[in-house]
Amino acid sequence: MKRGQTPVTGGAMTMAGFKRGAREALPLVIGTFPFGIVVGVISDAKDLSLAETMLMCAVVFAGSSQLLALELWADPAPIMAAAIAAFAVNIRLAPMGAALAPWLDRLRGWKRWATIATLVDHSYALSAADMQRGGRDAGYLLGVGVGLWVFWMVAVALGYGLGSVVRVPPGHPLYFAAAATFCAILMAFWRGFARDFAPWVLSGGIALLLWWLGLPAPWPLIAGALSGAALGAARSGARP
Amino acid sequence: MIRADVLAAIIAMAVATYACRAGGYVILRAVRVPPFVERMLANLPGPLFCAYAVPALAQWGWTGWVAGAAVMAIQATTRNMAISILSGVGAMVALQALG
Numbered sequence: 001m002k003r004g005q006t007p008v009t010g011g012a013m014t015m016a017g018f019k020r021g022a023r024e025a026l027p028l029v030i031g032t033f034p035f036g037i038v039v040g041v042i043s044d045a046k047d048l049s050l051a052e053t054m055l056m057c058a059v060v061f062a063g064s065s066q067l068l069a070l071e072l073w074a075d076p077a078p079i080m081a082a083a084i085a086a087f088a089v090n091i092r093l094a095p096m097g098a099a100l101a102p103w104l105d106r107l108r109g110w111k112r113w114a115t116i117a118t119l120v121d122h123s124y125a126l127s128a129a130d131m132q133r134g135g136r137d138a139g140y141l142l143g144v145g146v147g148l149w150v151f152w153m154v155a156v157a158l159g160y161g162l163g164s165v166v167r168v169p170p171g172h173p174l175y176f177a178a179a180a181t182f183c184a185i186l187m188a189f190w191r192g193f194a195r196d197f198a199p200w201v202l203s204g205g206i207a208l209l210l211w212w213l214g215l216p217a218p219w220p221l222i223a224g225a226l227s228g229a230a231l232g233a234a235r236s237g238a239r240p
Numbered sequence: 241m242i243r244a245d246v247l248a249a250i251i252a253m254a255v256a257t258y259a260c261r262a263g264g265y266v267i268l269r270a271v272r273v274p275p276f277v278e279r280m281l282a283n284l285p286g287p288l289f290c291a292y293a294v295p296a297l298a299q300w301g302w303t304g305w306v307a308g309a310a311v312m313a314i315q316a317t318t319r320n321m322a323i324s325i326l327s328g329v330g331a332m333v334a335l336q337a338l339g
Contacts, residue, residue: 026322027321027325028325048246049241049243051241052243052246052250059250059254060250060254060257062257066253078249079245079252083249086252086253086254087256087257091260093260094261094267095264096284099282101265101268101269101281104265105269116258116261116262117261125285132285173329173332176300176332177326179300180308180327180329182296183312187312189285189289190316199287200286200287203286203290204293204294206291207294211298212298221292224291225290225292228287228288228291229281229283229284232280232283232286232287233280233282234276236279236282236283237276
């Protein structure tokens with residue numbers, strides 16, 4: 001990280017950063033791949049053609065919203081319901097984009113808006129951790145996003161093709177890879193007991209409570225995340 | 241083969257999703273946000289992924305909590321995500337075998 005020796009927009013997006021991001025996305029594919037296979041299997045079951053399935057993956061690129069939309073899929077396609085499902089599930093991405101502003105601000109024109117198009121939970125997570133370490137290369141964000149996108153397409157195509165042959169029953173340990181990914185990601189953000197313990201417990205507690213009360217996604221996530229972030233903000237503001 | 245109604249639904253989903261991705265950033269640029277909101281965004285990552293992980297583990301019952309703790313311990317010591325995630329899946333295989 002060559003800080004201070006580049007002009008304001010210099011190094012805003014580098015090829016080295018892109019490659020580093022794509023490389024560091026690879027372990028996360030273990031968690032996203034089984035999920036992509038499930039999306040492929042269900043797309044096939046809902047009578048989407050391969051072209052329709054791949055188009056949805058390419059331009060929506062958000063697994064849980066694709067799953068929810070496929071749950072309520074019908075013939076003719078439920079346009080309004082699919083859009084509302086996508087919005088409701090993906091609104092969690094809005095604060096992530098805002099939090100990445102220090103990187104996005106340094107990009108110009110299409111680079112900025114194309115990078116935003118690749119934003120997913122995992123690319124935000126790795127980039128936020130990189131930002132905490134002093135990184136400021138949006139190429140990293142784009143690299144993680146594109147790396148995950150490529151394998152997402154492969155996984156969904158595989159699920160579509162093999163879905164009826166290879167059956168992985170619900171509750172299979174393979175699906176635990178998704179939850180395990182978030183546990184591993186979490187460890188990158190631990191800054192010590194004094195700063196993080198209370199906001200994390202509040203966030204996890206509220207998310208668990210609302211989930212247990214039966215609130216649909218993404219409300220337990222959003223309520224937990226925002227209350228934890230608010231507590232963290234209040235405490236960091238109170239500190240001299 | 242791409243049917244017109246399916247194409248329309250996919251485009252609607254893509255537009256809604258892009259609005260979510262870009263919306264927070266666009267609003268942050270358009271209006272002066274109070275310093276508290278800026279501090280919230282700086283404090284977002286940990287609580288966000290906590291709120292992600294906790295219900296995801298709870299869905300699995302007690303095996304989820306044990307395997308999740310194993311993933312975090314292994315990630316904290318090895319700093320290698322591939323090893324941590326695979327260990328979590330391995331732990332889940334073992335725990336399910338135990339009953």
